[in-house]
Amino acid sequence: MELSFEDEKRNMWRFSGNNERFIRKVLETAKGERVLVVSKDGGEQLMKGIALLGKEKGNQITFNGYLKWTLTEGGKILLRYEDGNYYLSDREQEEEEYLKAIEGLHLVNGGEIKDVIKSLRAQQHGTSVVFLKNDVLVEELKRLGENNRACRIKPVSILHPPKVNYRKRNHRKENEQTFKEFMIGISAIDGALIADFQGKIHAIGAILDGEAVVEADMSRGARYNSLKNYINWLIKYKKYEPNQCFAVIMSEDGGIKVEIGSP
Template sequence: MWEHQSLFRVSAQLFAEGTFNLLDRNLRPEVFLLGLAQGREEDDPQSVVVEPTSLRYSPAEFAGIKTLAASFEASDLSPRDNVYHLHPQDHDRIEKQHWYELVCKATDQVLQSIVARRGENRRCFCSTPLSLNGYLVVVVLQLAADTYNSYYTLPGKPGPNRTCSLPHAAVLEFLHECTRALREADTADNEQPVLDRDYNEVLRGAGRRLMLRVSPGNAHGLYDACLGVAALRHEGDEGRGTMLLGRRQHAAIVPVLTLETPVPLRDHRSIRKLLELTEGSTGLVSDAAHVFGLGHLVPENAPQYEPLATVHFTNHYGWELRHAGHTLMRVVSNTPRLPQGKVQADNFDRVIRQVFPDIDDAGVAYLWELALEASNQSHGTMLCITAGAKPEAERLRRQCFRVVPRPMTPPVLRQATSIDGAVMIEPSGVCYAIGVILDGQATEKGDSSRGARYNSAVRYTSSSPYPCLAIVVSEDGWIDLLPSPQHAAVAQPVVNAAGH
């Protein structure tokens, strides 16, 4: 298609990994390019180009996309043909854009069919085609379907301008950035598309898209207004409170106190002061442009009930966007993230039995209770379950606090994890050391993008002579189950999907 297509595809792949790994590493993004020759018949072997050529999909599988798009156009009953455009260039531009949208729809349908036929655990997204050197170039992004679908989505059919979740908003922002880079390459002299946007900035753009979706009115400044309010203190206290997003006099909102003059949402200091009035289910009522007063939702069994989006200010620089009791997005220091992960019972049960085959149901339930307590630590911690807890506590005596052996309980674990280092217990639950600084040989399974806690756990479990499982809770909300590979059937780190 063009000289630097391989370079762009690799850049887009790295760009996708950098962006989506900040949300959930289990999304496993994969990017490839699809080129449809504009001047060739579909039976021509060169009519479809796939980059990379080593992709598991063959060009022949996409040969019927333009025919399918034409069939969509023939069945299109919209009144768009009745619109008269004064300037012929406007008419051509609109017709071309409509055709590109049909090609995008056809490409998506073909991809879904291929994935379903092969039984792949992939969710496909594709960009609107861009004309480049005689080809319609489509950027295709695939994510792990089970992980993507595990997050709560807003009701209604998603679309290019109608996001349903933070991962979906990030997909739209990513594809938009790829299309921008391709468009600039088409006009640049060197023809080398540049994808150099900061990953966190991509997620901020996704957060703004999501706020637009849940807003009842003009919400172009809603995301930044929430940032401004969360950054302020009132008489030294952090901002805590709730804001309901609904149109004025919404039937599902019971007014408690109505302001005579609505306060603009851009007046951050006034909004921060009014936030002190909120308590429990009663919050500020806003249409994303102004705050009208205080109110609360009617009960769920009321006929006029409707789930509304709410913004919960949790701490200094921190707030959350929720809908119908589900957290859509957490924002910390202007950085959108998905809700904190929780260890899933079935996943934990599977992994713990692989590492310790002799453990019984009561033992699994006991360790599960401890794992839940560890996952609730917001500052990050680590629980190391190893068959060699006693000799390892002796070996690491200079880099831990050895304790008189005792069965660990959730309340004691909560206290023991308040200091740095791991809590080391046997599969029976007996604790031998706290504040353990784990060691181990360097391994290729390390991840430079993760912190010291995660990488030390990887090194320890990879080189431990005893069966062991490390539960790593990071400060950013990630929770990893790291089994010792030589004692488990699954050697890869197991990252739990976010709970809701």
């Protein structure tokens, strides 16, 4: 420890709400690679001193600005707090994993698919979309439609409003706003969206089934586990390749997960 506090049993070293102002002063010395060390001693949380980051084991709280902090353990983010909201996932890490997963598929239309996902995430509510390629799309639309497990629609691009010949400029703006509201509406419908690799939606409100083929992750919700099982079912029983079918699950707090499945 670079700096140890003397007479640490004194009230001034207690890490509690009653000591808020003093704690803030002490934290001014804990910048960059230096951290304030707090440990439990006889039922109380006491400030022990200042140490270099990585030299001390245990949980770490990092303040990233006003009303922003993260709780980490061993470099892994356990909890984030931002503007009154708590988040259990690490957005930056999820973002990196998501981009890596999409790029790893080596898709011809990878750029368009990223744009589609970006557009859906901008709606700021949880949604999910399954991307199916060619024969997979045709077969699944037929199967799901015949069993009333998806509402098929005339293919519509998420990225661009329908082309209309406008005489007045304000009519174009009105159409763009209407289209935006339409996208918010269909992405909010319970169930998944089904899209092709060009970013066109072919079905909404899809209830995706399939025999249980993978172990569920109980730390995640039903939507994620359902799509994870569905994609792996397509690969295991339908013998499709991972680059022919994958799902993207987006949560309300901005989190994102790509489910590719494995042969």
